[in-house]
Amino acid sequence: MQLISTIAELRTQLANQRAIAFVPTMGNLHEGHLDLMRQAREHGSCVVASIFVNPLQFGPSEDFDRYPRTLDADCASLQGLVDVVFAPAVNEMYPAQQTVFIEPPPVANELCGAARPGHFRGMATVVLKLLNIVQPQVALFGKKDYQQLHIIRQMVAQLNLPIRIIGGETVRAADGLALSSRNQYLNGAERAEAAFLNRTLQTMKSAILQGERDFERLQEQAVEALAARGWRVDYVAVRSQSDLRAASGSQRELVILAAARLGDTRLLDNAEVCLAG
Numbered sequence: 001m002q003l004i005s006t007i008a009e010l011r012t013q014l015a016n017q018r019a020i021a022f023v024p025t026m027g028n029l030h031e032g033h034l035d036l037m038r039q040a041r042e043h044g045s046c047v048v049a050s051i052f053v054n055p056l057q058f059g060p061s062e063d064f065d066r067y068p069r070t071l072d073a074d075c076a077s078l079q080g081l082v083d084v085v086f087a088p089a090v091n092e093m094y095p096a097q098q099t100v101f102i103e104p105p106p107v108a109n110e111l112c113g114a115a116r117p118g119h120f121r122g123m124a125t126v127v128l129k130l131l132n133i134v135q136p137q138v139a140l141f142g143k144k145d146y147q148q149l150h151i152i153r154q155m156v157a158q159l160n161l162p163i164r165i166i167g168g169e170t171v172r173a174a175d176g177l178a179l180s181s182r183n184q185y186l187n188g189a190e191r192a193e194a195a196f197l198n199r200t201l202q203t204m205k206s207a208i209l210q211g212e213r214d215f216e217r218l219q220e221q222a223v224e225a226l227a228a229r230g231w232r233v234d235y236v237a238v239r240s241q242s243d244l245r246a247a248s249g250s251q252r253e254l255v256i257l258a259a260a261r262l263g264d265t266r267l268l269d270n271a272e273v274c275l276a277g
C-alpha cells in the first residue's frame with residue numbers, strides 16, 4: 001500500500017491503471033468505510049482511498065478544527081484493503097483560494113443543507129476535484145449520507161463524468177446506531193440514547209409499510225418523540241428516493257431522512273422504504 005500526499009505523485013502512480021475504484025473519505029475510518037473499501041475491490045483492480053478533511057464543506061461554527069485526524073491508525077486499518085491512500089494537505093488541494101465551485105441542485109438547500117448552508121457546495125466541489133485527480137471508473141459513497149450521495153449522483157450524471165457511483169449500505173452498531181466518525185463526540189449517556197434515532201425511523205417505516213400515508217403526521221410524531229427525550233431535531237422527512245422531493249402517497253420508493261442533535265453532536269440517519277406494487 002502506497003501513502004501519497006501530492007497530486008503529481010498520485011498521477012504518476014495511477015498512470016497505467018485502467019480499473020480504479022475510489023473511496024473518498026475524511027478519515028477517522030470505521031467499519032462503514034472499511035466495508036466500502038472491500039466492495040471497491042469487487043469493482044477495480046486498483047483501489048484508491050482518499051483521506052482529506054475538506055475545509056470548504058464546514059461552516060464557520062462547525063467542527064472542522066476538532067474533526068478527528070487519525071492518519072496513522074487509518075493507514076493501519078487500510079493495509080491489505082487498498083492499493084493507494086491519497087492524503088493531501090489542505091494547500092495541496094487548495095494551493096490558492098478556491099474561487100470556482102460546483103453549484104449543487106436546489107435540493108442542496110433543504111434537509112441538511114438548510115442547517116448547513118454551503119455544505120453541499122463545498123462537498124461537491126472537493127468531490128469533483130478528487131474525481132478529476134484520481135480519475136476512477138467507479139466511486140463508492142455510504143448511504144448514511146443519503147443527500148450527499150444523491151447530489152453526487154446528480155453532479156456525475158449532469159456533468160457527464162464517465163464514473164459509476166455506487167452507494168454502500170449503512171453499517172450499524174449492535175444497537176442500531178449508524179456508524180459515524182462523529183459518534184465519538186457522544187458522552188456515555190448520549191451514546192446510550194443515540195440508537196433512538198434509528199428506532200424512530202424504524203417505527204415510521206413500519207407504519208408506512210402497514211399503510212400509513214399521512215407523512216406529515218408521522219414526521220410530527222417523530223419530532224415530538226425525539227424532542228421529548230432531549231433531542232434537538234433539524235428535520236425528519238419522508239421523501240421520494242429518486243429526487244428527494246416530499247413524498248406523495250402514491251410513490252413506492254421512499255426514504256425517511258433525519259438529522260438531530262444530542263448535546264453538541266449532530267447525528268444523521270435514514271431508512272429506505274420500498275412499497276410493493
Ligand code: PAF
Pocket residue numbers: 024025026052054057123126127145148
Ligand atoms: O462523506 C465524506 O466523508 C465527505 O463528505 C467526502 C465525500 C469525503 C467529501 O469530503
